[in-house]
Amino acid sequence: MSISSYSAAIMPAEDTVRPAPRLILRSQLDDMALLWPWVEALVAEYAVPADTAFAIHLCLEEAVSNVIRHGYSGEPSHAVTVDCASPGERNLVFTIEDQAPPFDPLAPGLIDEPAAPSPEDYLRPGGRGILLLHKFAGSLAYERLSGGNRLTIGFVLPG
């Protein structure tokens, strides 16, 4: 099954249209346009407050674009899978999986946070992305899979 047909196949057919719990993107930045409406649907479904919704958009944009640009080195036609689950009353957990070479965004040393950053710190593509991911995620966990990577980003919703 191709990526695009799979994406279509997971749309629910019930009367109550709920957002699909999984989004599969191709490893090209154009596909990032699919993230926003998917997250917006989930935000509406789970009544996520605006500041948490902003943090979700931010973390997913940084994490997924990082996989596309660095994990797959810009090679198109690989897959990036994003799953959303709500394991507790007021928790939302996003899991991003890829089949790229090992990359742990939580590795020590990746978050350089100089007291006085220079413009160059921002000008590297995604230069501040990992830092923002760390600051805006509720929780972060990384696992190396056989032949891929899994990043789990959690958010606690106010109860």
Place this chain on the structure above:
Amino acid sequence: MQISTQDLDGGVTRVELDGRMDIAGAAAVDLKMNLIAGSAKKLLIDLQKVTFLGSMGLRSIVLPARAVHSRGGKVVIFAPNEMVEGVLKASGIDSLLPIHHDLAAAMAALQ
């Protein structure tokens, strides 16, 4: 993503950004931002209508700001919403570019 400019008193160029400064939004304004930065000496980057800012959006602000600074000019950021300001501060950009919420104070900082 929309971008427009306005000449204010004292040689200040106000560039108003409107929309989401995500990857697509940043790409949409990069060229115009760099053109504006190529001639502006006092640049007020108005973020009032920006609803989202990611790392690529930060880059789209810092790159033109660096160009203005390199010619001895000044750049300030004006009126980001609370969440956008959170990104600016989390990234440390406020140490390079002052953030103002009062237009008179922003204008004074550019003189």
